[in-house]
Amino acid sequence: MKWYAERRDVTQHPNRMLTPRVTSIVEENFEISGGMLVCQINAGEFDVKDKDGISYHVNLHTKSCSCFSFQTLLIPCPHAIAAAIKEKSSIESLVSNFYTMDTLVAAYAGNILPISSEVNPSIAGTEGESESIQIC
Numbered sequence: 001m002k003w004y005a006e007r008r009d010v011t012q013h014p015n016r017m018l019t020p021r022v023t024s025i026v027e028e029n030f031e032i033s034g035g036m037l038v039c040q041i042n043a044g045e046f047d048v049k050d051k052d053g054i055s056y057h058v059n060l061h062t063k064s065c066s067c068f069s070f071q072t073l074l075i076p077c078p079h080a081i082a083a084a085i086k087e088k089s090s091i092e093s094l095v096s097n098f099y100t101m102d103t104l105v106a107a108y109a110g111n112i113l114p115i116s117s118e119v120n121p122s123i124a125g126t127e128g129e130s131e132s133i134q135i136c
Contacts, residue, residue, distance in 0.1 A: 017092060017100050018099055018101065019099055019101060022075060025075055026076065026081075026092070026095065030078075033079070033082040036050055036051070037049040038082050038086040044061035044087070045059050045060075046059075046060070046086065048065075048079040050079070058080050058082075058083040060084060060089060063076075074099070075095055
């Protein structure tokens with residue numbers, strides 16, 4: 001039961017800094033990571049075996065996993081979460097800053113102006129251009 005206590009300690013953070021959707025993904029990956037066998041290779045590198053016996057190479061320093069989900073989404077995959085628990089690292093620290101509440105708030109802090117489908121004739125008209133702008 002020691003592994004359960006380690007898992008609980010790592011995930012209990014009083015201040016959530018991630019967006020709700022990313023928090024949901026991390027929680028789902030956390031649940032999937034239960035029961036994985038983790039062996040440390042060296043500082044920050046781990047061999048993680050899932051429940052089917054398939055091995056994955058996780059590097060917490062470069063935030064990568066051989067499943068490629070970690071480096072593609074910039075959200076820790078279940079293998080990375082299992083490795084982080086073994087290392088007693090914060091799982092939230094492995095998530096990209098793109099997914100923090102601060103970044104979300106900053107994205108909507110300024111005015112968001114509508115985009116018109118009509119071109120202003122005073123700024124359009126560079127040599128032969130008379131078409132309107134269409135944004136799909």
